Amino acid sequence: MFASYAFPGTQVSVTHLDYGPASVESEFDEAICIPDFLHKAQQAEAEGYDAVISNCFGDPGVKPARELLSIPVVGAAESSMHFAATLGQRFSVVTALPNSVPMIENLAVQYGLDRKLASIRSVNIPVLQLGDKDRLTSALQQEMIAAIREDHAHVLVLGCTGMRGVAKQLEQRLKREGYEVPVVDPTAAALKFAEALVSIGLKQSRITAMPPPEKPRTESPLFATKRT
Amino acid sequence: MFASYAFPGTQVSVTHLDYGPASVESEFDEAICIPDFLHKAQQAEAEGYDAVISNCFGDPGVKPARELLSIPVVGAAESSMHFAATLGQRFSVVTALPNSVPMIENLAVQYGLDRKLASIRSVNIPVLQLGDKDRLTSALQQEMIAAIREDHAHVLVLGCTGMRGVAKQLEQRLKREGYEVPVVDPTAAALKFAEALVSIGLKQSRITAMPPPEKPRTESPLFATKRT
Amino acid sequence: MFASYAFPGTQVSVTHLDYGPASVESEFDEAICIPDFLHKAQQAEAEGYDAVISNCFGDPGVKPARELLSIPVVGAAESSMHFAATLGQRFSVVTALPNSVPMIENLAVQYGLDRKLASIRSVNIPVLQLGDKDRLTSALQQEMIAAIREDHAHVLVLGCTGMRGVAKQLEQRLKREGYEVPVVDPTAAALKFAEALVSIGLKQSRITAMPPPEKPRTESPLFATKRT
């Protein structure tokens, strides 16, 4: 699916974590997926990739990876929130489970975008059940209409990268209801951000993301065996 | 120069205004350049272009053009500020004349990015004299270092689209001074934003940018003769 | 009507634009009315007026006029929002069409008053139909009560200078409903602001509103023929 969004000339590789939760929908899930993400991110840089995307709406591991790598590291939430912020007065995010709502709020405030955030809603469907597209699309439509009517959202953001391939259909459904509003797909947004940064040679500031100091690290078995 | 930044397959046309100031560096300049910009933007849509860029750091005409057009309208300031916001804790903008500083501050606050803005500085060189690259680059370097040291900027943004072709050189100069920070070129940022929006099919929300109501408009001669 | 609000000794002249839209209710309308407003503002200063009011709730042309003139320039939205902010915890604005809502939000945030703004609502009546006072007053009453009950407004502001002569009647109607709240008329507020500034000799800071630099301006026919 990534490939279908890419500009000509962009090569995308998708890797899954060896260790971590089956899906990310809590602070706990984030915490235990980050170590292996960092490992995979370092591998990607070593293999010559130009950028790394943390393709999860919690942006897990983006900040530490920016310290470790010398290529741009892009988060799906950060990219889609910034695109959304330019498309209208306020955006709402609709995510999978209510568990993730505070996490996403904390991202918005860290990204300095809380004034542009109308609300965060959830369809109350676990990530692993998002494959049922009919159920997902109906639930998203309902929450998005509520976001527009009750929370004054002008732009919508899919708040989980597992909500694949539904953005355009939702735009059409909302238009039929009288709301001609953009629906931002976070996977697509992250890819575009990464392509843009690589294209114009930008990456994270080294004053924000200083390389971690050298020192003894009694690391976990995972790190001890897999990192170089 | 636009072409050198573009992804393969992107065709860029640059048009200058028939009416307006020789450069834009005050609210007055903005006010008198917008009518013709809107005319040109409508022409571009009629000719089949996929997006329109207002390539000036005041983003003149972006909001009314979003009402008038059905294709994405992108501003150089908005695009570069959003990219900059993702690259570090805070960014500073360095513009040409002090006259533009309040205007750019007002943009940052409207875009919801004031908490990410470290400062706005100027090199105090009129736009029409920015062609002297040596003078420009030295002045920019000096203000950028002050922005880092005194205003705690972690990312720099060139605050005038007339500051062409100096971003990479400034990154190198700043690195030599010990600051490995990104310098965002607004023209490049706007092009990337436009390409990204077109690529994933996003455009302005019609709840924010409603089409102007039909009604008698005793327009200025400019509009009376040129718009359809 | 202006005269009825004025302090003894104040002389008010009202001028209409030669070029521009029949009413201002979109960013596009603002853009095309500003050039002639600037022309008229300069004329007023040349004729010896002490202050200029942009009597439209979008405050069109206020910022560039402050650069061009040496007398105070006052906006109807800015004046009424500041009065409203002192009269209670939060104010709501009720404007004519939903098209203007984002524009007014952007003004509030630029004026630094967003934390005092409860909401912006509209009666969904085009400016040119505001003459039907019964329809207007009923619609305003309904939205104002909603603003108090749902948006926690403590003060109300008429969000269009075309809503003339209804403020006091609305105060009485709201009082009958149990809400003893002020309703700010923007025309009156702007006049009082202008009279106050002239009376105590205050005008715009020249650090914010620097005079536009001299330079070639290939202006539109409108400007070419009318400005000196």
Next chain:
Amino acid sequence: MFASYAFPGTQVSVTHLDYGPASVESEFDEAICIPDFLHKAQQAEAEGYDAVISNCFGDPGVKPARELLSIPVVGAAESSMHFAATLGQRFSVVTALPNSVPMIENLAVQYGLDRKLASIRSVNIPVLQLGDKDRLTSALQQEMIAAIREDHAHVLVLGCTGMRGVAKQLEQRLKREGYEVPVVDPTAAALKFAEALVSIGLKQSRITAMPPPEKPRTESPLFATKRT
């Protein structure tokens, strides 16, 4: 002095407190001057005055007086901060003693104007010694220039109503230094606010300033003997 600022037709009476500190320059001073101010404010309303001004830059007693009275109650700080906010991007307040700085900051944040506040500085002269105009004006000039250069103030506010009759002279001195900026006199600003509110029939919202509930009040001797 009040009379010299007043519009024709405005009658101003100035009353001093019978109980309270010799000057107000701490939270403690405010606390002990408010009871008698409330008494005097009630007397003024009973005598038929149209508005009451708390002519001290801490705005002592303004909020409780708004609950007790049915005529507008105006504070010197609130009025001058709101005028200042419209005259430029940011204002600085220069007050008498550093003791009052946090108090004034708390006012600015309550009035929703903290984003417009550049800084609060003090000349470090007790209120009772402000009569030495030469010393005062020189000290104010110095702090105002520092506010412009270091804190990016575009507008200045005299932060004590004891700083009488120096605003215009300071504007001239600052202009000679190259800064054409307004200096707001809080006494004048409060009078203009009061005149404006009375002129257009506005007063405090009764949702914000509800009348205090009836109940037994074992009041202090002061109140027991003097209030009706």
Next chain:
Amino acid sequence: MFASYAFPGTQVSVTHLDYGPASVESEFDEAICIPDFLHKAQQAEAEGYDAVISNCFGDPGVKPARELLSIPVVGAAESSMHFAATLGQRFSVVTALPNSVPMIENLAVQYGLDRKLASIRSVNIPVLQLGDKDRLTSALQQEMIAAIREDHAHVLVLGCTGMRGVAKQLEQRLKREGYEVPVVDPTAAALKFAEALVSIGLKQSRITAMPPPEKPRTESPLFATKRT
């Protein structure tokens, strides 16, 4: 009741004011209770107490007392809002009468906690009638559920120190409704804050709370007779 909350070794004395209102539920009540509170606070310090609590949710007298005393002065609202802010994304306060709502909002914004404040609601019961625990608890439960459902509160704060001994029962009632949320009792919170500050030797900064300057104070009879 204080004693039941105290750590072993803490001795708590409760004093009532000799002068002031029977309860505090308006700005006016606050204004007239502060002078005697300051007197009592100074007595407490003279008698060797380690800290003073202003046990009212308006925190009356906290700021001037901090200037006068050299021991920590703690407010019930400030303490409970800060505890609440750490327990979840946002808290709502439920107070006695609507009169106090703006007062509490002003505290939240002064304490820098407005972004953590979901809402302030009231049960519309005068403080002197809070003794009817059944009525109080039912009314609180209803408003707290509304705060959770409509205002997105995650934490609740009792907004009046007269709401004694109901926090734990409300936590249980809310849990039965499906909401496992903390309910903060302001008296308990203030005591814990005071004990903590004394235990680790912290008190108010003397840059914020400078001692009031020496000067003539023609004080009210109350002060004249009772303070040393």
Next chain:
Amino acid sequence: MFASYAFPGTQVSVTHLDYGPASVESEFDEAICIPDFLHKAQQAEAEGYDAVISNCFGDPGVKPARELLSIPVVGAAESSMHFAATLGQRFSVVTALPNSVPMIENLAVQYGLDRKLASIRSVNIPVLQLGDKDRLTSALQQEMIAAIREDHAHVLVLGCTGMRGVAKQLEQRLKREGYEVPVVDPTAAALKFAEALVSIGLKQSRITAMPPPEKPRTESPLFATKRT
């Protein structure tokens, strides 16, 4: 050292991580210390402890632990920032290395305390070298004085839990320089917060910190072997 701060009756156990970095001074360090912290936190709850403290100024693992545990989880940064916010207008944090500054800024903004934060400074000493108390105290004193003079801090916070036993000495040194300001020790602050919450029976809201959903977790070796 914890014991010396504790109230009578409080029993404190300190555990070190088996896996993780030798010190925490980067986002990377945080990421790799959290998994084992969560393990230890779960053990502590199983062993009957009443609260868990993450005694590091980055508050690593606090959010996921709040999801996993049913006892209060307290962070050293969150506790000390909230105490500091009540002691004066603004606080500055002085941490060990500049690497941690953005991390701490992100915490302040998430905790809703950014308006109370004057600045974050660092002594530029690695955590593992903080044992040299003379060097540490001198460096802290210097940065704290700069924070007061240049950043307008009124309260100081030690921004690393490795800065042990120096708070009181710094208060004395600053007092000698003319600044009577509190210096908050984060370890002490966290202990007091934990004791307070346990004492009055408060813990994290389950709307903010929902228990992580049950699902397959292919966890890292560390988790696979050590968690029950």
